Amino acid sequence: MEKAYIKEIAYYLPDCVVTNEDIVHDFPEWSVEKIASKVGVNQRHVAASDETAVDLAIAAAEKLFGNSNVDRQNVDYILFCTQSPDYFLPTSACIIQNKLGLRKSIGALDFSMGCSGYIYGLSLAKGLICAGIARNILLLTGETYNKHIHPKDKGNRTIFGDAATATVISTSGIAEIGNFSLGTDGSGAENLIIKSGGMRCPEKQNDLCFDENGNPVSSDYLYMNGSEIFAFTLDRVPPLVEDVLLHNTITKDEIDLYVFHQANKYMLNFLRKKIKIAPERFYDCLSEYGNTVSNTIPIALYNAIDDKTISGNFKVMLAGFGVGYSWGGTVLYFA
Template identity: 70%
Template sequence: MEAFIKDMAYYLPEKVVTNEAIVADFPEWSVDKIAAKVGVNKRHVAVEKETAMDLAIQAAESLFAKGIIAKTEIDYILYCTQSSDYKLPTSACIIQSSLGLNRTIGALDFNLGCSGYVYGLSLAKGLIAGGIAENVLLLTSETYSKYMHPKDKGNRTIFGDAATATVISTDGFAEIGKFSLGTDGTGAENLMVRTGGARYPQLADDLRFDENNNPVSSDYLYMNGSEIFTFTLDNVPPLIIDTLQQNNLQKEDIDLFVYHQANKYMLDFLRKKSKIDKDKFYYALSEFGNTVSSSIPIAIIEAMKDGSIHSGMNVLIAGFGVGYSWGGTILKYL
């Protein structure tokens, strides 16, 4: 049985952090420099008592308000986050109750970052193909801002908070193709929050500043930018080739490429390395930042709004990052 995207929506926290606000904290930077290198003009950030689950519920409510599908029709929830409200219980169970969905549905969380949306589509398609569900609500939500040190200008510049909701069903406007997926856990430490889990439950209180005056601490988000960049360049071009092969397509058959919106510099480099024309490569960074697992669905929604995606198109989506983890598939718009 085939699986389709039936509807989509996203939600952004009300608090906005502009480049001007970041420059006020880091006067050695300029607004133009941030915009040119990172490609972000502003990002939305959750306030202190606003959680990833709160954002996910808002995104879902926005989707249901459109009236394309009713809450009573949902028979499975998949919730992708690395910003869980609790160690237990499963956030998806609480979301079921908060949304007032049926009690006769499945619900689970899965922990993935920038590849999470693609992996979520693969899980949803599997549930539908196996006859387990007919309408899967896939939610992505992250609040990486809560993991960042206030003096971490690099990560504060790149990341934004957001949530998305997608219904995958037995019918819809875009057919989900075959998948190419990959994993390499040897790179786990290059993008990590080390403390707070079962292995290192107590805060390490080991804050130091590197040669560029960037904070390094086990208690906050750490990203080894050079290693992440190398990983991306090594793995994303082969991912694109394999995704095309899995779907019996050539690069020329793709009308639009929608990558995880990491940062403009990385996206430009990847586009050039894979020899993708500018008019076939979509950017949705400037008003959102890198929203982790939500970046691809936000980009898809924006591309549908502005006409970059329309009926009859083949769209290749590719997610990659923390884990390391990567994945790609084709969306065939009907």
């Protein structure tokens, strides 16, 4: 059976940068220091009004092809993870195939996942390779969550950034993809949701109101129940880590680096301490990007490779968790 490897990673950020100073201008009751200390984000990139997740993903892919020895004509499958598609139909991955000038004799599909999306994408890519269906898969993630956020939603505006990433998964590369642990609990769906716009509730509800803390609540914009999401994360991620170790028959001490979904500083610190991971083995690159949803793990991986945090024969655990609820993890074996 073929093994699956990560071959190359690239990412793309929109030009517009929103700093903490910009946020404080809109919400003077906050301070730059408070945002940085509580959320752990100094700035975030935001897509332009006419810039979509597809545009960002195409830019990330072009960056990958331009900076590596990967030939676009060898790509035989596109997987595109987004919750910000251009259209209900057609499939965004089909549009991307045409825009990138890839062969027509390839597979292409979208999947709608959030903060666990990169893990799920790796699992799909590995499955395609191990089944002999594809040999070179272009896994794209792209999100423009800021388009879903109400302008007066100071909490979510401090957290989320827009971005896209491109990863080639192949039969050879820099890191072998290990075994997976995946999980789902749809009972938490309404704690991170945009209620209107789909077929269940197609029309905008125009039901904007403000809670006791002055935060907007609307069916037409992103709603996140922060306390419930935090509780879910603390409940599911520690067992996830144990299950990933079990599936890969290694111990916690054998993992050289842990790369978790970059949710927010407070949550990551709490998880690290709860799981008892040493700070030097826990990667954090949240401050310059924000929570970019399905993009956070590949952006962190790219930076950890680039700054030599990952070097030599490293074992790196990945863990994603969030909207759905969904969660997943795996181990990368760098040679």
